[in-house]
Amino acid sequence: MDMASLSSNLLFIAFVAYLVATFLFGGAVKSSNAQSTKSFDRWGKLAITVTIIGFIANLGYFITRWVAAGHAPVSNLFEFTTAFGMMIVGAFILIYYIYKAPALGLFALPIAVLIIAYASMFPKEISPLIPALKSYWLTIHVITAAMGEAILAISAVAGLIYLLKNIDLTKKTKERFWIEAVMYVLFIVVGFVVSTVSFSVANYSAEYTYISKDETQHTIEYTMPALFGMNESVAITDNAFEPLVEMPPLVNAKKLTSVVWSILFGTVIYLLLRLILRKRISSILQPLTKKSNSQLMDEIGYRAVLIGFPVFTLGALIFAMIWAHEAWSRFWGWDPKEVWALITWLFYAVFLHLRLTKGWHGKKSAWLAVIGFIIIMFNLIAVNLIIAGLHSYA
Amino acid sequence: MDKIVCACGNVNPAGTALCESCGRPLNEETKEKKIVDMRYEGSARRSQTYNKTIIDKVWNFFSSVKVGMWIIVSILVAAAIGTILPQVFYVPATNESDIAAYYERIYGWFGTLYYELGLSDLYSSWWFQGLVGMLGISLVIASLDRVIPLYKSLKKQKTKRHISFLKRQRVYGIGKAEVTEDSLLKAEEKLKSLKYNVKREGNAILAERGRFSRWGPYVNHLGLIIFLFGVMLRALPGFYVDETMWLREGETLYVPGTNGYFLESKGFIYETYSKEESNEVFGDAIDRVGTIAKNYQTDVALYKGPENSVAGHAEDLTFEKNASIQVNKPIKFDNFSVFQMDFRLDELAKMKFQLQDKQTQQSFGEFTIDLANPQPLYELNEGYKVEVLDYYADFTGFEEGVPQSQSPLPNNPAFLIKMYSPEFPKGETSFVMIKETVEPLGENKHKIAFQSVETRDVSGLTVRKDLTLPLLALGGLIFMIGVAQGSYWNHRRIWIQLLEDGQTVVAAHTNKNWLSVKRDLDEVSKIAHLPEYLDQDDLDSLDEKVDKEEGV
Numbered sequence: 022m023d024m025a026s027l028s029s030n031l032l033f034i035a036f037v038a039y040l041v042a043t044f045l046f047g048g049a050v051k052s053s054n055a056q057s058t059k060s061f062d063r064w065g066k067l068a069i070t071v072t073i074i075g076f077i078a079n080l081g082y083f084i085t086r087w088v089a090a091g092h093a094p095v096s097n098l099f100e101f102t103t104a105f106g107m108m109i110v111g112a113f114i115l116i117y118y119i120y121k122a123p124a125l126g127l128f129a130l131p132i133a134v135l136i137i138a139y140a141s142m143f144p145k146e147i148s149p150l151i152p153a154l155k156s157y158w159l160t161i162h163v164i165t166a167a168m169g170e171a172i173l174a175i176s177a178v179a180g181l182i183y184l185l186k187n188i189d190l191t192k193k194t195k196e197r198f199w200i201e202a203v204m205y206v207l208f209i210v211v212g213f214v215v216s217t218v219s220f221s222v223a224n225y226s227a228e229y230t231y232i233s234k235d236e237t238q239h240t241i242e243y244t245m246p247a248l249f250g251m252n253e254s255v256a257i258t259d260n261a262f263e264p265l266v267e268m269p270p271l272v273n274a275k276k277l278t279s280v281v282w283s284i285l286f287g288t289v290i291y292l293l294l295r296l297i298l299r300k301r302i303s304s305i306l307q308p309l310t311k312k313s314n315s316q317l318m319d320e321i322g323y324r325a326v327l328i329g330f331p332v333f334t335l336g337a338l339i340f341a342m343i344w345a346h347e348a349w350s351r352f353w354g355w356d357p358k359e360v361w362a363l364i365t366w367l368f369y370a371v372f373l374h375l376r377l378t379k380g381w382h383g384k385k386s387a388w389l390a391v392i393g394f395i396i397i398m399f400n401l402i403a404v405n406l407i408i409a410g411l412h413s414y415a
Numbered sequence: 416m417d418k419i420v421c422a423c424g425n426v427n428p429a430g431t432a433l434c435e436s437c438g439r440p441l442n443e444e445t446k447e448k449k450i451v452d453m454r455y456e457g458s459a460r461r462s463q464t465y466n467k468t469i470i471d472k473v474w475n476f477f478s479s480v481k482v483g484m485w486i487i488v489s490i491l492v493a494a495a496i497g498t499i500l501p502q503v504f505y506v507p508a509t510n511e512s513d514i515a516a517y518y519e520r521i522y523g524w525f526g527t528l529y530y531e532l533g534l535s536d537l538y539s540s541w542w543f544q545g546l547v548g549m550l551g552i553s554l555v556i557a558s559l560d561r562v563i564p565l566y567k568s569l570k571k572q573k574t575k576r577h578i579s580f581l582k583r584q585r586v587y588g589i590g591k592a593e594v595t596e597d598s599l600l601k602a603e604e605k606l607k608s609l610k611y612n613v614k615r616e617g618n619a620i621l622a623e624r625g626r627f628s629r630w631g632p633y634v635n636h637l638g639l640i641i642f643l644f645g646v647m648l649r650a651l652p653g654f655y656v657d658e659t660m661w662l663r664e665g666e667t668l669y670v671p672g673t674n675g676y677f678l679e680s681k682g683f684i685y686e687t688y689s690k691e692e693s694n695e696v697f698g699d700a701i702d703r704v705g706t707i708a709k710n711y712q713t714d715v716a717l718y719k720g721p722e723n724s725v726a727g728h729a730e731d732l733t734f735e736k737n738a739s740i741q742v743n744k745p746i747k748f749d750n751f752s753v754f755q756m757d758f759r760l761d762e763l764a765k766m767k768f769q770l771q772d773k774q775t776q777q778s779f780g781e782f783t784i785d786l787a788n789p790q791p792l793y794e795l796n797e798g799y800k801v802e803v804l805d806y807y808a809d810f811t812g813f814e815e816g817v818p819q820s821q822s823p824l825p826n827n828p829a830f831l832i833k834m835y836s837p838e839f840p841k842g843e844t845s846f847v848m849i850k851e852t853v854e855p856l857g858e859n860k861h862k863i864a865f866q867s868v869e870t871r872d873v874s875g876l877t878v879r880k881d882l883t884l885p886l887l888a889l890g891g892l893i894f895m896i897g898v899a900q901g902s903y904w905n906h907r908r909i910w911i912q913l914l915e916d917g918q919t920v921v922a923a924h925t926n927k928n929w930l931s932v933k934r935d936l937d938e939v940s941k942i943a944h945l946p947e948y949l950d951q952d953d954l955d956s957l958d959e960k961v962d963k964e965e966g967v
């Protein structure tokens with residue numbers, strides 16, 4: 022087996038291990054109370070062991086891909102996002118050894134699984150480095166920044182657990198609405214994965230020509246039925262799906278199509294689940310958080326930001342500036358990706374201040390942690406897809 | 416305002432909430448609190464004490480964390496708005512009307528609105544920079560307002576603190592445990608092994624560790640202030656140079672912004688990955704994407720002219736060094752860096768022509784025009800010569816009979832030429848373009864026949880000097896030290912006292928990470944048999960305790 026396929030097999034092993042470990046943590050959470058510490062210990066130990074095995078396989082993926090490519094595997098959207106998922110697991114293991122809270126695993130691992138699944142929807146082949154990326158700063162900057170973001174993400178996981186436990190879901194409140202909205206957004210990511218996989222299994226492909234904004238003709242391949250057509254699009258493929266709406270040249274209708282399919286699939290899955298279970302998703306998850314100590318979750322939420330913030334500063338701002346100065350001649354250029362890193366940083370600075378000097382504990386702090394993670398994901402997904410800057414990977 | 420004298424005899428500055436020495440609450444408000452606010456040790460801060468003059472009011476405004484956070488949130492929101500559409504410096508237009516037209520053409524009415532509101536150049540707007548300036552002021556004032564009183568009261572604190580202080584701590588316990596002198600000694604021992612600084616005064620113990628982490632925020636704020644100061648400095652002349660230059664192969668040009676440096680381009684190299692030579696793992700990617708760029712490189716020689724030599728005077732140059740400028744690998748000299756930023760391939764450099772008889776195509780000689788520097792006259796065979804009357808580098812057509820050139824770049828060269836021959840000593844006029852020839856003054860006998868071209872590549876280089884970098888680096892470094900100091904360490908204190916009535920009191924405080932300080936206290940309690948404590952803030956544990964006591 023060559024290096025590249027060994028690498029993808031290791032990633033698959035890691036993926037499965039994380040899924041299994043999620044259920045094991047579920048077992049640990051169910052049995053974690055004073056009476057049954059023995060059984061908790063057994064489940065908990067097994068769960069963290071499987072997680073660590075998965076993490077080692079994941080590291081194996083990372084290293085073998087590095088060897089195969091000759092550069093750190095953080096050079097395109099698939100590689101970066103996968104590395105981010107891996108680091109979330111790494112950060113979780115770190116925090117688990119400080120605080121021993123199994124509920125954290127129950128929520129952190131599915132998020133990592135979802136992120137890796139999301140990553141796998143993008144082109145996965147190993148590509149050579151374009152001149153701008155040929156620098157050891159690529160390795161240093163991206164890995165440190167992703168590590169910082171991963172640790173910050175654990176804060177959101179703790180925040181989510183805190184909220185699920187402490188929001189009264191029997192009363193109609195804003196909080197109840199928003200926590201369910203967060204769940205729904207997770208389902209849209211699931212929808213993206215399911216729709217991409219379904220259409221790719223069905224081998225769907227259709228080519229169209231269109232006129233771009235500089236008034237030249239291009240062809241584009243859709244891998245999902247075109248809900249939205251590119252500007253003046255004309256099908257090349259026979260029997261291609263006729264776009265429902267045609268978009269102006271400014272809009273990338275192909276991306277829009279995939280976003281809308283994700284929402285459609287995600288919504289259908291979400292509604293089906295709610296119909297079958299006859300409950301809000303947050304109400305289904307709430308019992309799993311009942312045995313977590315609120316104060317512990319609150320503390321983890323703060324601690325994760327404290328640990329992650331300096332790492333993020335170093336990776337996403339300082340190393341980024343050093344590299345930008347070497348590659349683009351200026352340490353700061355207000356490129357959208359840079360700006361969003363700055364926004365993330367300012368947001369967490371506000372989080373720390375409100376917590377330390379305004380006493381924003383508990384729910385407020387937990388909400389901020391969840392919002393922080395949303396900003397990080399926005400930078401990862403939306404800025405890459407929508408706002409194209411210097412950074413936007415292929 | 417008056418100083419406050421505490422029951423213990425310590426004289427505290429006006430505005431103090433907790434006696435600097437013994438910790439007694441000094442005002443009614445503090446007395447009523449169940450858990451005391453320990454953020455600045457209840458010390459007197461200027462902003463909390465004075466509010467009369469204008470200066471007081473400005474000081475209080477900027478020292479407020481609430482205000483500071485609103486400033487940061489405003490910057491954050493503004494920064495986000497600036498990413499909705501590309502900023503002007505990413506737009507392919509240089510003058511105002513082209514820029515406005517660009518936003519209108521690409522983004523419609525929204526683009527026009529964005530441009531009109533000035534959002535297209537948001538980061539250099541006065542109000543955005545003003546916000547950043549306010550952030551700087553806020554950092555300075557808020558830090559000064561707190562750090563000095565905090566420093567004083569941490570220094571002055573006594574080992575023995577008043578019970579009214581201890582019972583208002585979040586972690587607090589009192590009881591008639593079997594605590595003797597011996598167990599106090601054991602506690603001291605254990606605390607020392609947990610790396611606490613232990614002080615003893617009669618029956619009171621104060622164990623403290625990590626106090627230096629309290630300075631973390633102030634150190635990191637200092638770093639930020641230095642950084643912002645560095646950014647401001649670049650507005651001063653001499654600190655910052657940002658120029659661009661287009662350098663053609665074979666050309667030697669003055670490097671703008673420098674003091675007498677010249678660069679000669681020895682060649683531009685553009686490489687792409689090929690499937691054969693590159694590692695076969697890249698095959699799939701190359702198949703999918705097509706060509707993938709591998710290298711952009713300008714090979715240059717650097718020269719230094721005499722002091723104060725300027726553009727156009729490339730004489731008396733002394734050779735300094737050869738270098739290859741690549742993306743990510745600028746050439747560096749004398750505080751300057753020159754970066755490989757852009758390129759144009761195959762720009763026309765020289766064109767070779769023949770003077771021919773139109774009918775027989777007999778040649779009367781060849782000449783080569785250097786497009787960067789066309790000669791007025793080219794002497795050919797005996798009696799034949801060609802005069803270049805006018806040169807249009809980037810010919811776009813005739814407007815009312817007058818030839819137009821849209822730029823000085825030789826994208827589409829055209830020449831107005833006079834051909835002299837023995838038959839036509841007064842010359843025949845011809846307008847020569849790349850593919851065709853126009854004879855504006857009637858039928859000619861001779862013609863200019865195009866033979867061949869030479870092309871060359873052009874490198875787009877950016878010249879940069881930034882003397883503020885060391886200051887920015889220093890600011891960044893100090894920020895990192897401060898933020899690590901405040902985040903990875905924390906300030907923990909444990910108080911143990913044997914009261915006169917035989918009861919024992921324990922209390923603990925930390926600025927963060929309560930679990931650790933409780934764990935420390937548990938270890939000490941185990942050995943010294945201290946009374947049980949309560950975390951007066953931990954609702955779940957309190958519930959549990961109540962549950963247990965009620966036998967649920």
Ligand code: HEM
Nearest residue numbers: 370373377378477478479480483550553554557632898901
């Ligand atoms: C981008 C700007 C800023 C950054 C990155 C920053 C960073 C920090 C950090 C990391 C801490 C420590 C927080 C913790 O340990 O939980 C802190 C504390 C603090 N900051 Fe800032 N800060 C910024 C702006 C400001 C501003 C504008 C103010 C003023 C209003 C301010 C006032 C404070 C105060 C009062 C503390 C607490 C100090 C203490 O507890 O002794 N900061 N800052």
